[in-house]
Amino acid sequence: MKIFRVLVINPGSTSTKIAVYDNEKSIFLKNIKHSNEDLEPFNTVAAQYEFRKEVILNELIQADIDIERIDGIIGRGGLVKPIESGVYAVNEALKHDLRVGILGEHASNLGGLIADDIANSLPHAKAFIADPVVVDELEDVARVTGCPSMPRRSIFHALNQKAVGRLFARTRGFVYEELNLIVAHMGGGISIGAHKEGKVVDVNNALSGYGPFSPERAGTLPTGALIDACFSGEKTHEEMNKLVNGNGGLVAHLGTNQAYEVEKRIKAGDKHAELVLSAMCYQIAKAIGGCAAVLKGKVNGIILTGGIAHDDFVIKYIKERVDFIAPVAVYPGEDEMTALMQNGLSALREEVECRVYE
Incomplete structure (x- = not known):
């Protein structure tokens, strides 16, 4: 069986979790804590982008992870437009909406951006996100409220x-x-x-x-x-x-x-x-x-x-x-890292068809 190496990036408000898997086997896991002093210079979450990317790369280097071998990088999905469940290849439309925070500012918006940036620096890596909190598969009848201007919205885990x-x-x-x-x-x-x-x-x-x-x-x-x-x-x-x-x-x-x-x-x-x-x-x-x-x-x-x-x-x-x-x-519990890895592997193995964000 071909071994795919997957890097998982999960940014939170005061931490960035990263993991590296060879297929389903975890070979590296790190929860990087960010102090108030670390984040104080940045006025917005988007402004933390370069800082967080460099921290991730430094941790991988210190752990002697050969990033040239990485086949896929999957980031936690952010507050983009409502979309169907699935794995999405990072494209320009997705990056734009993650940057501007089309539905709000959250650290998870950085996941796909950092994944894409690192992937572009590697020989053959692909960047993905999967099942962000804005997944929307509601039936129409579930959206209607007593105020037409206030429909129900799907934001969940x-x-x-x-x-x-x-x-x-x-x-x-x-x-x-x-x-x-x-x-x-x-x-x-x-x-x-x-x-x-x-x-x-x-x-x-x-x-x-x-x-x-x-x-x-x-x-x-x-x-x-x-x-x-x-x-x-x-x-x-x-x-x-x-x-x-x-x-x-x-x-x-x-x-x-x-x-x-x-x-x-x-x-x-x-x-x-x-x-x-x-x-x-x-x-x-x-x-x-x-x-x-x-x-x-x-x-x-x-x-x-x-x-x-x-x-x-x-x-x-x-x-x-x-x-x-x-x-x-x-x-x-909530094993987001394993869930992201599984989605990334499914995309690399072509077990699922990557969706296109528009």
Whole structure:
């Protein structure tokens, strides 16, 4: 079997994770932390581009990785235009939208740009992104709200949801496209998707929209109360945004974004902490039930994933309320590096056809 060498680049707000694989075998993995002092000189995320690229190259050199042998480089997809799930070869249109941040500024926008730049310096390397958070496969009926100017938008943990969906299918002798699944990704944000034969036909906007509240996000709020808060004069536009994305959820109630810390408080007898975490789990279970309705009750499996899937309290609470719908599988954590590698290998092996971003 031909050995393909793949470099994976996953930029986060204060770190850049990189990994090198020879086929599925990991030969190098590094989580590069960026201090406030490192990032302070840059006014925007886009301005960090050269800095982050050089840090990556230096780490590869220090690890004696022969970059000339790299066949493919895959970066975490950023906030581009809504697109279908899949692997995308980096092209000029994609690079333009990553640079300008067409749907917003985020460190993940740098993934495809750095991948392309490094690939262009190598003899035969190709650059890709895969399953960014803006993957949009919603059915039309799922987009409509009571305000025509405010349609529902698909922003969710597409990379991990798709990866665990494929893993669930593969370990049971099926292919992902044959199954109806409900996947709940539970991390700093929470997204619950209805996967209908390979497409996420309904999912909540996990960034700053609706759905269950999460460790850092407020989720669905009473509309009237939210309007009153916006016009009360007590908070600025920026402060209101922070209220729903960053300072909401567990942070607002309990002053922490760590579910395991809340679970420790519960074990120590904190009844308020138990109520708040129960409420978050209750909302997750309700959203899973809603996805079951989307799939007309024909559900092959429910998958609980993300960092919070390590917490026994959370898993037990949700299972008790949804396992009547379908068997529940738990895949704790979020292995984005492996998911990106698998997508890159599939493209290099021509097991999937690369999509064209337009």
